[in-house]
Amino acid sequence: MEILNELRPDVDFENETALIEDGILDSFDIVALVGELNDAFDIEIKPNDLVPENFNSAKAMMNLIEQLQD
Amino acid sequence: MSYTSLNFLFFVIGTMLVYFLFPIKKHKWVVLLIASYVFYLFAGYKYVAFILFTTLSTYIIALWIEKISESSKLNIKQHKDQWSREDKKKYKEKIKKVKRLVMALALVLNFGILAFLKYYNFFSGSLNDIFGSFGMSFSMPTLKLFLPLGISFYTFQSMGYIIDVYREKTPAQRNPFKFALFVSFFPQIIQGPISIYDSLAHQLYESHSFDFTRFKYGAELILWGLIKKMVIADRAVIAINTVTAEYNSYGGTALTFTILLYALQLYADFSGGIDISRGVAQIFGIDMMENFRRPYFSKDINEYWRRWHISLGNWFKNYLFYPLAMSSLFLNTSKKIKSTKFGSTVAGTHIAKVLPTSIASFIVFFIVGIWHGAYWKYVGFGIWNGGIIMLSVLMKPVFEWCHKKLHINPKTALYTVFQILRTFVVVLVGYVFDVAPSFKQAINTFVLFFTDQNLSVGRSQISNLGLDKKEYLLILAGAVFIFIISVIQERHNKTTIRSMLDQKPFIFRWFAVFAGIIMLVVFGVYGSGFNAADFVYMQF
Structure with a gap:
């Protein structure tokens, strides 16, 4: 959550559920986010994982991270 | 047969009648396949060999990739107890390399044909000029090349499919005729939209009744x-x-x-x-899929490229921009900048965050530019669009600082209109490269804009x-x-x-x-x- 808020302080990540579909996060945000998440959680997010379902909400991102940590 | 000809109208009505009256629901898609090939043959029978080649090579290679994935998974399962975590990881890496190589074969073959037909004369001409300027008489022949109808669009669409199969996002299509329909579907063959296999293919194969x-x-x-x-x-x-x-x-x-x-x-x-x-x-x-969303109302050039020719933009984003920007080279560059002394300053943090991404987007626009044609003016078009995007992203904090200093609220209607007009002017500058017959004339046009009104x-x-x-x-x-x-x-x-x-x-x-x-x-x-x-x- 901290990473998200730092990336885009103007977005309400607690409640948004269509971050990608509504175009709130653009491709530049996504790449920056991937870099941060990779480092913070020691994972490797691949272009395959970049589907809207994985990034539409903070919860979806958390699910992706947990999945990749396994 | 152009989409605006009367022939096309009759063709659609005829296909409609056959499709909706076709008695075997399971095989309705065959009507669409035949119609698509009839449409394509009308464009010229010479072209058919090219689309057939792309269809067949993509079909076979996709199955090949899938087979490698499946057998490797089976192998891992069989050796579950014998292999350590390390062994498994090594094996997976090896398989990934093989898969990537096979995928590359499809990409090189198909993009190779497209590139050869599009760029051979540009390169031979440029090479001849270079040799000529050194006084050498060597010359490469100029070939009379034609571009098969819709080759860019069906090549992009097929290669998107191959990458999706490689990424295991979609299963490979087992029926070659069904796959042929996905590549050749007549309403989109001329100019797109470039569809994603997952969202289009099942719709083509389902039976639809008249509604x-x-x-x-x-x-x-x-x-x-x-x-x-x-x-x-x-x-x-x-x-x-x-x-x-x-x-x-x-x-x-x-x-x-x-x-x-x-x-x-x-x-x-x-x-x-x-x-x-x-x-x-x-x-x-x-x-x-939608291909345009009122692009001229965009507030910045990034947004414009998300609203203009959306399917092509998505293609480049998913299959070129993300892999590039997320490659270890680009992500590590970002980290390297961050670890320097400069990287700990405000400007440094921002640059570390966006510079590699904006370089990746610049490369993408450069390629989009030359995809339009092998002319220097399209190189100019690519550099202009890529350059402006790069600048706008890098300078974003400066603009925000200016807003604050000048007490501008970017959310007011007046400022929105200003943003829309500003973006439109940027787009118009790009169009000059499109309209002018050559790069030199495009530059000359800009001079005339200011000196010759x-x-x-x-x-x-x-x-x-x-x-x-x-x-x-x-x-x-x-x-x-x-x-x-x-x-x-x-x-x-x-x-x-x-x-x-x-x-x-x-x-x-x-x-x-x-x-x-x-x-x-x-x-x-x-x-x-x-x-x-x-x-x-x-x-x-």
Whole structure:
């Protein structure tokens, strides 16, 4: 959550559920986010994982991270 | 057979009848496949070998990739107890390399053909010039190459599929004929949209029965597309072609006018064509993705490229931009900048965050530029768009600082209008590279914009471009009409004009449709032999 808020302080990540579909996060945000998440959680997010379902909400991102940590 | 020809209308009606009356529901898709190949043969039987090659090579290689994935998974399962975590990881890496190599084979083969047909003469010509300038008599022959119909679009679509199979996002299609339909589906073969396998293919293979609402909406969309294309674009193109034929004899004012007219013509032509494609598909029960979302209302150039030719943008984003920007080279560059002394400053943090990404996007735009054609002017087009995006992202904190210092609230309506106009000007500059016959002439055009504005000369030149005053007025009226429709669409983002029209009284509805038909029949531009001008994007 901290990473998200730092990336885009103007977005309400607690409640948004269509971050990608509504175009709130653009491709530049996504790449920056991937870099941060990779480092913070020691994972490797691949272009395959970049589907809207994985990034539409903070919860979806958390699910992706947990999945990749396994 | 152009989408705007009467032949095409009869072709669609014929295909519709056969499709909806076809008794074996399970095999309805075969009708679409046959229709697509009939359509393609009309374009020229010489072309068929190319599309067949792409279809077959992609079909086989996709199955091959899938086989490697499946057998490797089986192997891992069988050795579950024997292999350590490390062993498993090593094995997976090895398999990944093999898969990547096989995928590369498909990419090299198919993009190779496209590149050869598109760029051979450019390279041979440039090489000959270089050798010539050294006084060598070596020369590579110039070949008479033709571009098969829709080659860019079906190549992009097929390669997207191969990458999706490689990424295990989609299973490989086992039926070669079904796959052939995905590659050749006739409403989209000329100029896209470039569909993603997962969202289009199953719709093609399902059986659809006739649905009057779909038919009505599809037909209305086709009518709207035809009006944009035949009443506005095909009329405006007459003046544009007159200018490009003798580009150097026009002054700054006439050229400014031409570029503005081109912005209208290109949008009306391309979005009109896509509306026809999507309308035809809709009648058959198939929803194709949106390709335009009022791009000229964009507030910055990034947004513009997300709203203009959306399917191509998505393709480049998913299959080139993300892999590039997320490659270890780019992500590590970002980390390296961060770890320097400069990286700990405010500017440094920002640059570390966005520089590698903006370089990746610059590369993408450069490639999009030269995809338009092997000419230096398209290199200019790519560098302009990529460069502006790079600058706008890098300088974002500076702009925000300026807003604060100048007490500008970026959310006011006035500022939004300013942003839209600013973006439009950036887009127009890009169009100059498109319209001007060469890079040198494009640069010269910019000089003329500032040094050669003369209203009376411009007026007389504009009145001699093959269109009279009434026709210019008609184009203007068309532009205003598109503008009004676009504003309504922009305000009612979640619904369509057609469903809004549906809620109006019966008489109003029929009047609107009838007026559209009359407009098309009376004001449509019909060239010799009823053939409208080719779609601009057909040539790519």
